[in-house]
Structure formats: structure tokens, C-alpha cells
Amino acid sequence: MMIRKQFAALPYIQLAKKIEVCLITSRETGRWIIPKGWPEKDLAPYELAAREAFEEAGLTGQTGKKAIGHFHYLKRMADGSEVDCDVAVYPMLVQHQAINFPEQGQRSVVWLDRKKATKLVDDEQLSGILKQFKPKNSRRLKAA
Numbered sequence: 001m002m003i004r005k006q007f008a009a010l011p012y013i014q015l016a017k018k019i020e021v022c023l024i025t026s027r028e029t030g031r032w033i034i035p036k037g038w039p040e041k042d043l044a045p046y047e048l049a050a051r052e053a054f055e056e057a058g059l060t061g062q063t064g065k066k067a068i069g070h071f072h073y074l075k076r077m078a079d080g081s082e083v084d085c086d087v088a089v090y091p092m093l094v095q096h097q098a099i100n101f102p103e104q105g106q107r108s109v110v111w112l113d114r115k116k117a118t119k120l121v122d123d124e125q126l127s128g129i130l131k132q133f134k135p136k137n138s139r140r141l142k143a144a
Helices: 045-057 114-120 124-132
Strands: 003-015 018-025 059-063 069-076 082-097 109-113
Touching: 003 045, 003 059, 018 045, 018 114, 045 059, 045 082, 069 124, 109 114, 114 124
Parallel strands: 003 082
Antiparallel strands: 003 018, 018 109, 059 082, 069 082
């Protein structure tokens, strides 16, 4: 089976003394995941990850240019076939969450501390990335 690449954003915010990450549900199965998508010729991997975070959860911010980890999963396609995917994960310090975004109403979006997030995701490799994630140079968001 051929392995296909995908690129994902790990959206996070720094609150007082803790980090929260954003999880979304997949459209097909409702599993808790992070925003991700297929490569595109005109976008660098981190740029694609940032665009997926906006389309799938309405998030914008600063996305790191270096992947912080990888995970694998089997994606079920519309025709019922499965594709083995290798997903590179890029950290994204969220600065804004839009009320309206392209996939609004198609997914649930939730902010959680990393410990709770690791329990919600099914994928062990993604859970490991969440557990080990320690952002560099993060700034605290001020309450509005």
C-alpha cells in the first residue's frame, strides 16, 4: 500500500500556566483529530497546515515552519478504500478564532488542556505528540 503525505496544524494557546490545544471532529466518523489536509503544489507544508486550521476550525495565527512530529493513520476514502497516511504536524500559536469559516457546522471544535486532549484522540501516535508538546516562544493571550 502506498503511503500518502498529509500536513496538520497543532493549534494551541498559552493561558496563565497551562497550554490548551484545539481538537476538531472528522466529518465522516466524528473522531477527535487535528486539522490536516493533502499537499498542494503552491503551498509549503506549514502553510497548508495553517490553511486547513482556518478552513476546518476558523483559526489563524503563527505556524512553525518545522514539523514537531509525525503520525500514521488509515484514511477511509469515499469509495470505501483505505489510504495509509503519514501526517507531519506543525505547531500553530492561535491568535484569532473566526466565528464564520468554510467548514463551520460540519465539525465540532473544542479547546482542552493537553491531558484531556490525549484521552479524546484515538490515535496513539497523535496522543504521544500531544503529551510531549512543549511550545517554544509562546505568548499568553490576553482575555478580551
